[in-house]
Amino acid sequence: MKHWLVKSEPEVFSIDDLAACPGKTRYWKHVRNYQARNFMRDDMKPGDRVFFYHSNTPLPAIVGIAEIASDPYPDPEATNPESRYFDPKSDPVNPRWFLVDIKLVSKLDHPISLKEIKEHAVILGDLALIRRGNRLSVMPVADEQWDFIMSLKAA
DNA sequence: GCCAACGTTGGC
DNA sequence: GCCAACGTTGGC
Numbered sequence: 001m002k003h004w005l006v007k008s009e010p011e012v013f014s015i016d017d018l019a020a021c022p023g024k025t026r027y028w029k030h031v032r033n034y035q036a037r038n039f040m041r042d043d044m045k046p047g048d049r050v051f052f053y054h055s056n057t058p059l060p061a062i063v064g065i066a067e068i069a070s071d072p073y074p075d076p077e078a079t080n081p082e083s084r085y086f087d088p089k090s091d092p093v094n095p096r097w098f099l100v101d102i103k104l105v106s107k108l109d110h111p112i113s114l115k116e117i118k119e120h121a122v123i124l125g126d127l128a129l130i131r132r133g134n135r136l137s138v139m140p141v142a143d144e145q146w147d148f149i150m151s152l153k154a155a
Numbered sequence: 156g157c158c159a160a161c162g163t164t165g166g167c
Numbered sequence: 168g169c170c171a172a173c174g175t176t177g178g179c
Contacts, residue, residue, distance in 0.1 A: 007164095007165090009164095009165090033174075034174090055164080055165060055166085056164070056165050056166080057165090057166095058167095060165080060166070114166080132171095132172080133164095133171070133172040133173060134164095134165090134172090134173090135163080135164045135165070135172075135173060135174085137164085
């Protein structure tokens with residue numbers, strides 16, 4: 001089982017929005033970045049655990065744990081001309097963009113802030129979240145990184 | 156194939 | 168609101 005971190009802007013789709021979804025819901029972000037796409041399309045599996053992170057907000061932080069709840073599937077918005085996520089270069093036969101469904105496992109009582117995560121940069125090493133200039137919205141989290149961040153939750 | 160211009164992300 | 172960093176686009 002792999003571990004991940006996905007970003008979401010709380011103004012658009014927050015951990016509470018996810019909590020309000022019965023069962024499971026499509027990861028809203030409609031990723032249009034090849035690196036993130038490849039992680040979703042090629043490596044995500046149902047059951048994988050995910051840190052749900054609030055970005056572009058006064059207190060950027062991991063705010064909950066989610067689970068991958070589907071196999072990756074083509075983003076239907078990419079081939080819908082009416083959608084704001086329409087990509088004229090995406091071919092329905094050979095889709096360019098993929099999504100997964102996620103479901104909430106637990107909301108953290110105390111979010112793990114980006115500030116706190118950065119304080120452990122030496123231990124967390126190459127975690128993409130704290131790499132300089134990072135903008136990736138879907139990223140892998142190594143098992144050791146996952147365990148360490150989970151230990152911060154308990155602290 | 157280079158690279159300047161542009162749009163977007165996201166922390167602060 | 169600002170702006171640094173980055174990915175994409177398109178002219179050449």
